[in-house]
Amino acid sequence: MNLLLDFTQEISMFHRQSLHRVALCMAFVFIGATASTADSPLNIYVVNYPLKYFAERIGGPHVKVTFPVPADVDPVYWTPEVAEIGAYQQADLILLNGAGYAKWVGKVSLPRSRTIDTSREFKDRYLTVKETMTHSHGAKGKHAHEGPAFTTWLDLSLAAKQAEAVFGALARKRPQQKDTFMANFLSLKNDLLTLDSRIKSVVSNRNTVPMIFSHPVYEYLAKGYGLNGRSVHWEPDQEPSPGQITELSNVLEMHPAQWMIWEGPPITSATENLKTMGIRSAVFDPCGNVPPEGDFLSVMQRNVSNLEPIFR
Amino acid sequence: MDSLYLAYRYITYNRIKTVVLVACITLIAFLPFALQLLLDESERQLMSRAVSTPLIVGAKGSALDLVMNSLYFGNERPETISMEAANRIWDSGLAMAIPMYTRFQARGFPIVGTAMDYFDFRNLRVASGRPLAVLGECVVGARAAEELNLEPGDHLISSPESLFDLAGVYPLKMKVVGIFDRTHTADDLAVFVDLKTAWVIQGLGHGHQDVIQLKDPTLVLKRSESNVAATAKLYHYTEISEKNIDSFHFHGNTEVYPISAVIAVPTDEKSGTILQGRYLSKEETQQILRPANVIDGLLQNIFRIKNVLDAVVSVVALATIMAIILVFALSLRLRQREIQTIFKIGCSRLTIAKLLAAEILIIVSSSAALCGAMLMVVHQFTHDLVRMLFIG
Numbered sequence: 285m286n287l288l289l290d291f292t293q294e295i296s297m298f299h300r301q302s303l304h305r306v307a308l309c310m311a312f313v314f315i316g317a318t319a320s321t322a323d324s325p326l327n328i329y330v331v332n333y334p335l336k337y338f339a340e341r342i343g344g345p346h347v348k349v350t351f352p353v354p355a356d357v358d359p360v361y362w363t364p365e366v367a368e369i370g371a372y373q374q375a376d377l378i379l380l381n382g383a384g385y386a387k388w389v390g391k392v393s394l395p396r397s398r399t400i401d402t403s404r405e406f407k408d409r410y411l412t413v414k415e416t417m418t419h420s421h422g423a424k425g426k427h428a429h430e431g432p433a434f435t436t437w438l439d440l441s442l443a444a445k446q447a448e449a450v451f452g453a454l455a456r457k458r459p460q461q462k463d464t465f466m467a468n469f470l471s472l473k474n475d476l477l478t479l480d481s482r483i484k485s486v487v488s489n490r491n492t493v494p495m496i497f498s499h500p501v502y503e504y505l506a507k508g509y510g511l512n513g514r515s516v517h518w519e520p521d522q523e524p525s526p527g528q529i530t531e532l533s534n535v536l537e538m539h540p541a542q543w544m545i546w547e548g549p550p551i552t553s554a555t556e557n558l559k560t561m562g563i564r565s566a567v568f569d570p571c572g573n574v575p576p577e578g579d580f581l582s583v584m585q586r587n588v589s590n591l592e593p594i595f596r
Numbered sequence: 597m598d599s600l601y602l603a604y605r606y607i608t609y610n611r612i613k614t615v616v617l618v619a620c621i622t623l624i625a626f627l628p629f630a631l632q633l634l635l636d637e638s639e640r641q642l643m644s645r646a647v648s649t650p651l652i653v654g655a656k657g658s659a660l661d662l663v664m665n666s667l668y669f670g671n672e673r674p675e676t677i678s679m680e681a682a683n684r685i686w687d688s689g690l691a692m693a694i695p696m697y698t699r700f701q702a703r704g705f706p707i708v709g710t711a712m713d714y715f716d717f718r719n720l721r722v723a724s725g726r727p728l729a730v731l732g733e734c735v736v737g738a739r740a741a742e743e744l745n746l747e748p749g750d751h752l753i754s755s756p757e758s759l760f761d762l763a764g765v766y767p768l769k770m771k772v773v774g775i776f777d778r779t780h781t782a783d784d785l786a787v788f789v790d791l792k793t794a795w796v797i798q799g800l801g802h803g804h805q806d807v808i809q810l811k812d813p814t815l816v817l818k819r820s821e822s823n824v825a826a827t828a829k830l831y832h833y834t835e836i837s838e839k840n841i842d843s844f845h846f847h848g849n850t851e852v853y854p855i856s857a858v859i860a861v862p863t864d865e866k867s868g869t870i871l872q873g874r875y876l877s878k879e880e881t882q883q884i885l886r887p888a889n890v891i892d893g894l895l896q897n898i899f900r901i902k903n904v905l906d907a908v909v910s911v912v913a914l915a916t917i918m919a920i921i922l923v924f925a926l927s928l929r930l931r932q933r934e935i936q937t938i939f940k941i942g943c944s945r946l947t948i949a950k951l952l953a954a955e956i957l958i959i960v961s962s963s964a965a966l967c968g969a970m971l972m973v974v975h976q977f978t979h980d981l982v983r984m985l986f987i988g
Contacts, residue, residue, distance in 0.1 A: 363842075369729040373712060391841055393728040393790040395712040397692050 326457055329375040331386040332359045332572050334437045335402060337580035338447040339379060341472045343454055346461050350375070351574065359572050360434060363388045377453055381446070383410050385434035400453040402446040403436045410436075411503040435501045435570050439508030440480035440584070444473045475581055483509050483588055490595045494541040496532065496563065501570055502545060514539045520548040524557055536561070543594045566590045599947065603954035613927075614959060617920060621963035622970070624913045628906065629967070630974050634985070635902055637978035639895055642668075645781055646891035648718075650868060651691070651860040653681055653875070656883045663890045666857040668782040668983075669698045669706035676854035677882055679791075683851060685860050688874070690867040692717075694859040697794045701755045702770070705740045708786045709794025709855075717861060718783055724748055725774030728790050731801075731844055732836025734770040737786045738778035746772050751835075752787060754797045768797045769835035780979065795846065795853050796836070803836065803844035860884070924956070 325348040330336045336351040343349070352368050353359045364372070369392050372378055378394055380386065382403035403410075411433040437443035451469035455462040491510045500515035514535050518524055524532075535541075544558055545568045555565045568587045569575065575583045607614040645667050654662040655675035664670040676699075685693035694717060697709035714720075715727065725748030728735055736746050746752060750772045770789065778784055795801045836844060846853075862868035875884040928935070935948055974981070 366726070366729045370726065373727065373729075390792070390846075391731045391844065393712050393730070393733075395716065396686070397713045397716070 326376045326454065327374070328377045328379060329372045330379045331389065332381050333574050334443065334571060334580055335379045335381060335446070335450065336574070338443075338450045338472065339454070342447065342451050342465050342468045344464065344468055346458060346464070347454065353573060355574055355576075357573070360385060361387065364392070369393075377457060379450060379453070381434065381436060382407070383434045383436050384432035385436075400449060402449040403442070405449060406436075406442060406445055409442070411507055413500050413503060433500070433503035435572065436504050438502060438505040438570060440476045440483065441508065442504060444476045444480070447472050447476065479581070479584055479588065480508075483591070486588060486592055487511065487595050493543075493594060494539050495594065496535065496539070496541045496544040498544055498546045498550070501547065502568070505568070513545065514541070518544075518546075518550075518554065520546045520550040520554070523551065523553045529557065529561075532561070536563075564593075566594060599950040599954045600958070602951055603958055607955055607958055613923070617923065617959050618962045618966065620916050620920065621960060622966045624909070624916045625963060625967045626970050628909050629971055631902060631905060631909075633971065633974055633978055634981060635898065638898065638982045638985075641781070641979070641982055642891045642895065643888070646887035649859055649887045650862055651871065652857050652885045652887055653677070653685065653693075653860055653882055654857040654885070656881060659883065659885050659890050660894060662857055662883070663885060663887045665698055666696050666859065667887055669708055669786050673699065674856055676856055677858075678852045679855055680851050681882055682855065682858045685858060685871070688871060690871045691860040691862040694861070695791055695855045696857045696859060697791055697855045699856060700757070700794065700797050702734075702752050702787050703744055703755065705737075705744070706786050707734070707754060707794065707797065708788050709791045709797075710788060711791060714859070715788075717859070718779070718781075720779065720783055721777045722774040723777040725772070727774055728788070729773065730836070731790065731793055731796065731841060732768065732770055733773045733793070734787050734789045735774040735776060736772055736788070737776050737784040739784040740787060741772075741775040746775070748772055748774055766834045768793070771835075782983075785983075791855065792846070792850075793836075795850070796844065798854075800848075800853055801844055801846040803840050924952075928952070 325346055326343065328339050328343070328347050328349045330339060330349060330351050332353075333351060336349045339347055339349045350371070351359075352364065352371070353362045372392075372394060376398065378399040380389060380399060380401045382401040412431060413433050437446060447469060451465055454465050458465070487509045492512050495511065495513045497506070497513045497515040498518040498520065500517070502511070502513060502515070505511060506513050516528065516532055516535060518528055518532075542563055544563050544565050546565055547568075547570060549567055550565055558565060567590050569583050571580055571583045578586070646663070649667060652663060652666050654666065655677050657675050658672070661672035662674040665672045665674050676697075679695060682693040682695040685691050692713060694711055694714045695709075696714070698706055700707040700709075708714075712728065722735065723738065725735070734752060736744070736752070741747070744752070752770050752772055754767045754770065756767055770787075770793070776783065776788075789797075792801060860868075860871060862871055872884050875882055938948055938951075939945070
């Protein structure tokens, strides 16, 4: 009888140990799975480079930011393939610029619960482009700059607000990392607002000086810093046509500018043409796509340095 | 065994009487069971979906119409609200807002315009093909695909709202890009499109030839420096393809475009209560509902009707049983000479009783078998019957 009792106890002890082992394993698997979900970087898809920069600055190693637009394509007019739309749909977060930026967004299905319109908070400050003339950039097809202006980040105080929206979205997704995100965001905000103050101090001397914008993409820069600019449709990599020169001459009659602001370094023939008209060239890169060198901040710092001669 | 054989011979000889008796017993047993089956299924269908949908926001009016349209895509058409209603919920930060626009149909199946969040919310998985990606695509519920014989790559044309609406919008030829897994819910019978595609079906968004580039003078009504007015001859695209998608556009502010309801999924119970509180003012033009409460009210009414039906069936059953007893009693009287003969040839009274019992047993068993078969048939079609009878 005793032998039987011992045997039963041994069996039950064995079962208990096995159960403990199984429970321990399951706990490890569960903790491992939870930890790996919490530790794995957030998969973020963005529609332009400034948002990529903001997300990477704020998220640090806790985010993996994908910006699938090729380097030589303007993200505003880029259209993703179905597979790329699928990748956006699968992302943990989709950061949109808003204000009509990235036209394709209005024609695809994206999960709103994971999509953040970073400029929605200041939608009452959206600007519009008046020009409705169509034009083309090489073989990329005709387009028109009509409707809302979209390069919101060129007003760096608005860029700081967009960065704040990115911070809010990241903090909601990963509340455990909120303090890290907050510290990174404050550092980024400080950089953006310092630059914002610098532009204001640069332009404050002569902000009424007339200038020409080579493309209608500087509305927020002009509005934010009170610049006196008029837009034409010149491409930095294309020689201006006689029609474009006539158009510029007409503009100059009412708007005697001595500077033209370009999106990128213009070709020599264009600058020579402008020189004959008494116009000098300066580059202010909107930085919508990944710059060949440096980052968003360094490009903006260079832009401000390029503006300095105009307002001296 | 002999008694059963003799009883069997007797009832097959008196076929008409037997058939009438079996039919009476079958019907009287079938009715309450079938009713119960249908009610159980309706309760399952209605409640499971209602309970899994926390809150619905829609225009003030019939709560039942709003819930039935939003949850089961029924034919009821509640007043529309604008897309601002969904943005209002998003902006509150209290809940996830899933807009729904259920107004159009394609070959008899409802076209449900919604956002991608709906598919995550209802846990809808694509069985074949892929999810919605661009404007003009649709993903079809399992049963709708089966009945319409659709596969990814096929096309489905939206039905015009009225045959006599000559000035109405052109039907949209939608590309079927995926088929959902079967869920045994109303989602199986729906055609899902992006909300923007639903607005294209309505004519709020459209694509047409580039009016600036028009060469044909018959297409241009008036041309000025800033505006080109096209004639009615201007070709509008009836299918959204890779080639013409860029020409599709929406006029005006899409925030005021119509939707039929918003499913609100609060972040927690407290947020849900706060959200409900925001729709209480008298000036409010929208209502917020807990679908479970609305469906519960509907079921209470159905159960009340069921109680009346139960009472009627009970009285009819009692009358039928009494009639059957009468039939047997009269039958015994008619068979008096036959019973006397059986007795005289040496059968005991017990054998005669067995003989009669066997007859009753065969009739009742036949009725039970028939009733069982009929209930099995009903069980097979309860899903459709419930949709037809209670959901519409």
